[in-house]
Amino acid sequence: MSILSPFLSRVIHKGRLTVTGPDGAVEIYGTPTPGFPEVAIRFTSRKGMRRIILDPRLGAAEAFMDGEMLIEQGDIMELVALLRMNTPWDRGAKLKDKGPVGEAVDWVKTRIDSINRRSRSRSNVAHHYDIGNELYRIFLDADMQYSCAYWPRDDMTLDEAQEAKKVHIAAKLALAPGQRVLDIGCGWGGMAITLAKLADVEVLGITLSHEQLALAQERAAAAGVADRVRFELIDYRDLAAREAGRFDRIVSVGMFEHVGARNFDIFFRACANLMTADGVMLLHTIGRFGKPGSTDAFTRKYIFPGGYIPALSETLAASEKSRLIVTDVETLRLHYAKTLRHWYANTLAHKDEIVGLKDERFYRMWTFYLAGATAAFESGGMGNYQIQFARSRHALPLTRDYMAAAEAGYTRVAT
Template sequence: MTVGQAFDRVFGPDAPVRIEAWDGSTGGSPGGLVMRLVNERALTYLMTAPGSLGLARAYLMGDLVVEGIDEADPYEALRVLNDGLTPHLPAPRDLAELAAFAARLPLRVSDVPPEETPSPLRRTIQGLRHGRARDAAAISHHYDVSNAFYERVLGPSMTYTCACYPSEDTTLEQAQAHKYDLVARKLGLEPGMRLLDVGSGWGGMVRHAVKHYGVTALGVTLSREQAAWAQAAIEADGIADRAEVRHGDYRDVTERGFDAVSSIGLTEHIGVKNYPTYFRFLRDRLRDEGRLLNHCITRPDNEHAGLRQRGFINRYVFPDGELTGSGDIVRAMENEGFEVRHQENLREHYARTCAAWNANLAKRWDECVELAGRGTARVWGLYLAGSRLAFERNEIQLHQVLASRTSSAGASGFPLRPQFEPTP
């Protein structure tokens, strides 16, 4: 049996992919997306790690070549694979031949791309999952690529979280500013208030709240690169007397009595089992009637918490990242004494945001490759395009959940009918 024959028996000869293998065989549709398996190792990657991880390994190592693929934005190629490359149960007479074919392959991967992190089990050398040392290592892997690289991909806002598009023609920068304004309105920020922003990134929320709402704000991030960039931006804005982005773990914040807490894109990193401790900590930082806005990626259900430990995202993008449904988040917040007042799903907005980041990556491709290396740049192309597709297909979502530390007398601090969106 040839590689092409094996492909046809598993995926069918009408699959929208044209396989061209090193053994000279072909499979799939003649007019489909052309994928060339350069050598036997390519097939070994695909068979030892079926799905996104195997494809990524073969692609990043150069063993799998996709004809006409846009390295910076492989959305169209991923869409074809997602829509049409579905395995079906081979006929009984084919099973024995397929088994014999697989048995001839050296099903052991000796090399993986240098951009891949070790397995979760091997990462235990850095400490227990979601312990301080291992969290710091995971954050550094993703966020300390280089500030210059992120400037090219994210754009002037340096905001690496879901934007909010008020209209079809809104630009990425306008949508990021609108997102920060939406968070500020939900938190009810007013001059003189104190804001704590955990997982503050490059300080976008801190700077927006201080400049536009007159608050005093403290941000904290585990990324040293982010903190340095944010503090320089704060100095340049002339707001250092009211704004700070601190390099450190949010668990080391000792200040209390904040009027508001924003957590934008941090919950994905702390671990589902740690939600109670996390939300208890944030509640303890608030005054009575103070508000929390939690903004994070979620699953469309509450039955499949966590991330596949062998998946592409876990190995290449967010080591130790975990997701669950918005219901689990609401339950954890309520169990820790928060009163949930409002929530909304912005998943379509995140699909648009990922598309905009992909466009930035494509526009500045040569610079991004020079700054981070071709392998890392290709990982980002796959990651952003795949995330866009997942948000579009409702495989993942983005929820903002707004809550209050309601007083013992039952005061929430909310008016009867709060208005979060600006009046047209």
């Protein structure tokens, strides 16, 4: 019996996992089941197996990244999916890879790690986003939307679904010509440029990434909207001190996950202060189903240092302190899973380019990240929330009909 046997025999029941140890010994877990992957892995050293025992998620990632765990049937997406599918969140199951003490330690580490002061926020953003725009061009859509797409139809391309996401969000902002819009965490500028084109508004996009800023400015000029779309390298907290009450609308897509649990109150207070009295905000964020939790060690170390996925209860509780009115909430349950599978397929299709830009270890790390994220949205406890806020109860129409009408109109313009 290998050192992994107690863990794997407890977890794998459906589907099949074949494990070959460094000594050639073979162990098989689970039973072939329709819809569940069949995966075979081989360990080249006992060190790789020990890593998983010490910390299953981080250990598996590093063993895979360092070539100590090889996948001989299936791929990393199927391996991670097999584990998650056997422990689905919405059926009350849990991947019990840590005891109560380990979970408490993760909770504390997450809270400490997410004390994101300004300098820490800048370095955390640089860790993930200043690694070269070319990598993101390779696996994202043409507009470089690095967040959950929106799939009103299953047969849409990634480009179409990301365009639909921007239109969906624009409709919820209740835009009018001449309004001043703030895009917090503007990425490479696609949302800001789209809003300016769709609704003839002025947009300021802010980021902490030098790479994103430079490309966003280039793209605004190329799109012919540089007179109405500006981008700036600034922290939202500093902007709130400078531009109080200036913006009619605020949009933030995929940025709230980087704020850090300790800063939720500060974020919403800044947003409330930045808005006009009749201001409206749309927050698009990954969210945790159920109660608050912690960020796993792999994500903290390699992907999003300082990041934390909030439960809906945490997000709303923080917004209430700034007297923001929650005017609409939509839960996107499987949209990000579909998005991630497209990103993963693009990453596999461009392996040689990514390895050339980075190296083999980075490529394996990136595929592990995308595979783990996909499993979290398909079987784990993650989804996406679009939350609309207003400062005044009179700021929006009494019913939601305006959203569908605007979305239909914007869709015609965008296509």
